[in-house]
Amino acid sequence: MRLIPRALTRSPRVGRLAIQFGMAFAIAMLAVGMIGFSAADSWVSSRIDASLRYHTAKYLQPVDGHGADDAAVAAKILDWQRRKVLSERTYVLFGRDGGRIAGRLDITPLPPGFSDVRFLGGGRNYQEGRALATRLPSGSLLVIVQHSEAAASLHALLPGVVLAISLVALVMGVSATFLFARLTANRLAETQGAADAIAAGDLSRRIQTDRLDGMFAVQADSLNRMIDRMEELVRAQRLFSSNLAHDLRTPLTRLRGMLARGVADGDPALSGTFERAERECASIIAIFDALLRLAEIETGRHPSAMGTLSLRPLIEDVADTMDPVIADRGGTLEVGRLDDVAITGDSDLINQLLINLLENIATHTPVGTRARLSLERDADGAVITIRDDGPGLAAGDLARVTRPFERGASTTRGSGLGLAIAQAIVRFHNGRLDLADAAPGLEVRVRIPANDSPGPIVDAGAAA
Amino acid sequence: MRFLIVEDDPVIAEHIVAGLGLHGHETTLAQTGSEAILMLDRRPHDAVVLDRLLPDINGLSVIDHVRRQGNAVPVLMLSALGSVKDRIEGLEVGADDYLAKPFDMDELAARLSAIARRNVSRPEGSRLQVGRLELDPSSHRARYRDASAALNRKQYSLLAHLMRNTDRLVTRSMLLESVWAYSFSPTTNIVESNMSRLRTALLALGCDPIETQRGAGYILRSDRCA
Numbered sequence: 170m171r172l173i174p175r176a177l178t179r180s181p182r183v184g185r186l187a188i189q190f191g192m193a194f195a196i197a198m199l200a201v202g203m204i205g206f207s208a209a210d211s212w213v214s215s216r217i218d219a220s221l222r223y224h225t226a227k228y229l230q231p232v233d234g235h236g237a238d239d240a241a242v243a244a245k246i247l248d249w250q251r252r253k254v255l256s257e258r259t260y261v262l263f264g265r266d267g268g269r270i271a272g273r274l275d276i277t278p279l280p281p282g283f284s285d286v287r288f289l290g291g292g293r294n295y296q297e298g299r300a301l302a303t304r305l306p307s308g309s310l311l312v313i314v315q316h317s318e319a320a321a322s323l324h325a326l327l328p329g330v331v332l333a334i335s336l337v338a339l340v341m342g343v344s345a346t347f348l349f350a351r352l353t354a355n356r357l358a359e360t361q362g363a364a365d366a367i368a369a370g371d372l373s374r375r376i377q378t379d380r381l382d383g384m385f386a387v388q389a390d391s392l393n394r395m396i397d398r399m400e401e402l403v404r405a406q407r408l409f410s411s412n413l414a415h416d417l418r419t420p421l422t423r424l425r426g427m428l429a430r431g432v433a434d435g436d437p438a439l440s441g442t443f444e445r446a447e448r449e450c451a452s453i454i455a456i457f458d459a460l461l462r463l464a465e466i467e468t469g470r471h472p473s474a475m476g477t478l479s480l481r482p483l484i485e486d487v488a489d490t491m492d493p494v495i496a497d498r499g500g501t502l503e504v505g506r507l508d509d510v511a512i513t514g515d516s517d518l519i520n521q522l523l524i525n526l527l528e529n530i531a532t533h534t535p536v537g538t539r540a541r542l543s544l545e546r547d548a549d550g551a552v553i554t555i556r557d558d559g560p561g562l563a564a565g566d567l568a569r570v571t572r573p574f575e576r577g578a579s580t581t582r583g584s585g586l587g588l589a590i591a592q593a594i595v596r597f598h599n600g601r602l603d604l605a606d607a608a609p610g611l612e613v614r615v616r617i618p619a620n621d622s623p624g625p626i627v628d629a630g631a632a633a
Numbered sequence: 634m635r636f637l638i639v640e641d642d643p644v645i646a647e648h649i650v651a652g653l654g655l656h657g658h659e660t661t662l663a664q665t666g667s668e669a670i671l672m673l674d675r676r677p678h679d680a681v682v683l684d685r686l687l688p689d690i691n692g693l694s695v696i697d698h699v700r701r702q703g704n705a706v707p708v709l710m711l712s713a714l715g716s717v718k719d720r721i722e723g724l725e726v727g728a729d730d731y732l733a734k735p736f737d738m739d740e741l742a743a744r745l746s747a748i749a750r751r752n753v754s755r756p757e758g759s760r761l762q763v764g765r766l767e768l769d770p771s772s773h774r775a776r777y778r779d780a781s782a783a784l785n786r787k788q789y790s791l792l793a794h795l796m797r798n799t800d801r802l803v804t805r806s807m808l809l810e811s812v813w814a815y816s817f818s819p820t821t822n823i824v825e826s827n828m829s830r831l832r833t834a835l836l837a838l839g840c841d842p843i844e845t846q847r848g849a850g851y852i853l854r855s856d857r858c859a
Contacts, residue, residue, distance in 0.1 A: 418713035419642060422735035426648030429738060433655075454735055458715065458818060465716055489787045490813065493826035517717075521817045528821045587820070 187346035194342025221301035243271035499536030505543030534559030550619035652738035666690035685712035707748035764858030804850035
């Protein structure tokens with residue numbers, strides 16, 4: 170099992186969630202504030218109405234069994250005016266003709282029942298009040314107006330209080346969300362670490378559940394069960410492929426032995442056939458080996474010696490190796506610019522990558538093709554470019570040929586796995602492989618992230 | 634030489650016995666791991682060909698058992714499990730070489746001879762000289778009598794490996810393993826093309842001691858370096 174070293178620490182993205190949550194909280198608090206306010210307001214109003222009713226009843230209270238007449242009411246009003254200098258209530262009695270009989274408030278007669286009135290209080294400012302007008306049996310009209318300071322200040326306070334509540338709620342909502350997200354992220358960090366390790370091919374990793382509680386523990390348990398199942402499947406698949414390897418290799422070994430014997434002691438007429446059959450047997454084995462190799466790299470089962478790998482000496486070594494091969498097939502290999510750049514890599518796999526790409530040129534281009542190999546360092550890392558001036562590939566083939574068993578239109582040789590293996594190796598190194606039309610010819614560009622950390626440099630040279 | 638063959642598949646076992654017989658070797662056949670352990674106790678062998686998957690005990694356990702008894706007999710592990718990981722496992726448990734099935738008979742014979750004579754092999758790093766042919770590790774130059782030629786890294790490593798295994802057959806895949814350290818099989822003639830450059834350089838010195846064994850590999854003949 171392996172771990173791809175890379176920056177796995179992603180900070181939890183809570184920004185938008187926090188704002189949304191804060192807004193929702195603020196709107197909810199705004200609604201609560203408004204409901205509370207209108208409840209308070211209607212309570213105050215009902216108290217005022219009750220008080221108006223009470224005072225009206227008190228003024229119109231029958232005297233000696235008769236309903237109160239205008240004179241009695243006017244007398245009560247005058248009496249009240251003498252006693253009270255300041256009050257929230259004012260009494261006015263209008264006659265049948267609408268003329269004021271008693272009371273000092275400068276208003277016109279109101280329709281019977283409750284109503285809201287505006288009047289000049291203290292002679293200067295308009296004030297608002299609640300009025301109850303009651304028709305007397307005589308046809309006169311008693312109006313009691315109550316001006317409530319409390320109700321007025323309540324109304325004046327309303328916008329400010331609601332705004333303040335909303336702002337506080339917004340701030341609290343956002344902070345609560347951030348806090349919640351942080352706590353959640355801390356609990357999820359364990360899960361995320363395990364998931365990243367699994368994505369990198371380490372199926373032996375499990376999420377530690379001892380520090381988790383509630384739904385996080387439940388979720389981690391179910392993820393762990395999923396990984397158990399995945400590991401089981403991978404093991405079964407691995408067992409299958411190793412059994413397949415054994416089951417196919419054994420008959421192939423027998424076949425090869427029989428063919429060899431046929432070549433050795435068969436009659437001369439048949440020995441050509443035996444030799445051809447032996448060659449076919451060898452190419453079956455080669456395809457089989459390439460397939461197993463591809464599967465190994467793709468599933469991360471290749472026993473990898475990942476380390477800091479200096480690419481320049483490795484590329485010089487590959488160029489030395491492939492120069493005579495390409496020359497023997499009538500082409501040339503030039504080495505262009507070679508920058509110093511190190512990657513985190515497996516030298517055996519990078520060797521195979523470069524050899525595969527150069528063998529493609531040796532095998533699939535006409536005599537006289539020139540190839541050029543270069544290594545540059547750009548902002549992102551190493552860029553290995555292999556370019557030839559051969560016939561290139563048709564536009565439609567460029568994307569297709571890196572898939573297993575796909576070949577360029579003109580080619581029939583080879584396992585059809587060379588570029589698929591190259592692609593798998595590049596992916597294994599977190600890089601990308603691009604094929605482009607070099608007009609004329611083909612340009613293969615391999616990008617692999619650089620490793621600038623100082624560390625032991627793995628010797629890319631050969632063992633001898 | 635006398636080799637012990639441990640292989641349960643009768644067709645393959647017969648193929649190995651017959652093939653090694655043609656190369657002039659004597660063989661003893663064991664079909665199970667326990668039989669192999671008995672036979673190794675009974676008489677000395679120059680090397681063992683050990684199948685990894687046996688009916689009774691695993692080939693890896695056989696090596697383990699033999700090594701714990703202090704027997705250092707060279708072992709070539711033969712296996713249908715051909716991945717790099719399987720190979721590393723085999724070498725780690727104490728096999729001297731590992732060959733995946735299906736194999737070439739010449740390849741098996743060459744590798745067996747190499748491990749059987751490993752104790753007489755020249756250690757790496759010593760001054761390389763065969764007859765009057767000399768290799769200078771510091772300058773990567775080959776010298777023969779008064780002439781000298783510069784070799785590139787691959788040609789140098791190739792010649793060095795052949796000189797360390799003078800008069801023994803070295804196969805292409807052995808060269809790919811030891812000179813290039815590749816665990817994969819190239820599809821082009823990497824060994825042949827590089828060998829041909831090396832031989833051109835040696836011819837220019839007036840000495841070409843390398844002999845090609847058709848379809849099998851190369852031998853550096855010490856008598857041609859006089």
